[in-house]
Amino acid sequence: MASVSQETPGISSTSARLKLYSFWRSSCAWRVRIALNLKGLPYEYKAVNLRQGEQFSEEFTKLNPIHFVPTLVDGDIxxxxxxxILLYLEDKFPGHPLLPDxxxxxxxxxxxxxxxxxxIQPLQNMGVLNLIQEKLGPKEHQAWPKHFIEKGFTALEKLLKDVAGKYSVGDKLTLADIFLVPQVYNARSYNVDMSKFPTLNRIDQALAELPxxxxxxPERQPDAKA
Known part of the structure; x- marks a missing residue:
């Protein structure tokens, strides 16, 4: 497992104390990377290659017996x-809050x-999709996640359309935005037509402008090149 120190753009800091076990393509780990950046928290990026089975290593199993990323290590915690992880960061580092008052x-x-x-997201996990392909064939491997993304986005569009401002809930960044961006990325990879969800699409475009x-x-993570 490779290790690289990460810092939020424009924020200087001392050596990282937090360690984030991550896989570049994991949308779950992506959420935590966004939050760490928004809170200006430096961290050590510990790459776990899910495609090579590094999540089943003895080292990682001790940290997370269910073998998923992300995992955050903060000293002995x-x-x-x-x-x-996001709620832990919110409690310990309340600056730049991610939940409204x-x-x-x-x-x-x-x-x-x-x-x-x-x-939405659990139904497109690598393990779930591999099982679907094994049991139902390659066509269902693509159709399954697309169906559930569209179903979930239909509900999410209704939830946010009347409360959205610049971002998902008003004009301040919240957990909703942190979860939205990786899922829209996944939606596009499954050829979901985002024009069906104008509120979500507009918010995603606004968030894409933030450093x-x-x-x-994913493409900017140190393990993406590998």
Whole structure:
């Protein structure tokens, strides 16, 4: 597993204390990279090559027995699962908050995040898609995730269309935005027509202009080249 120090663009810092175990193409790890950038937290990037089975190594199994990325190590504290990591970062590093103070806006942001994280993204995991291809064939390997992305995005569009401002929930960045961007990327890879979801498409385009989001994209991660 390779290790590289990462810093948010424009923010100087001392050596990283946080360690993020990540795979460049993982949308779950991508969420955490965005949050670390937005909060200006330097971290050590520990690449876990899921395609080569490094998640099953003895070293990584001790950190995360379910063999998923991301995993965050903060001293003696180990946190797995992207939402758990994001809430941990929110509690420990409250600067640049990712959840609104207003209870309704906070609830909507969390609802959007969970909608993506629990009802869309897991159905396109590498293990799930490999099993679908094995049992049902290559056509279903593509059709399955597209169906569930479109179903989830239909609900998400309705949830956000009346509360969105510049971003998903008003004009401040929230967890909803952090979850949205990687999922739109995945949607395009499965040929989902984003014109069906104008609110989501507009928000994604606005977020793409932010350097903290740009630095987190898969192609810019140190293990992408490998």
């Amino acid at each position: 180990i946190v797995a699962d992207s939402l758990a 207003d209870l309704q806006s906070k609830a909507i942001s969390l609802q959007a995040a969970v909608l993506i994280g629990s009802n 903290e989001f740009q630095a987190a994209v």
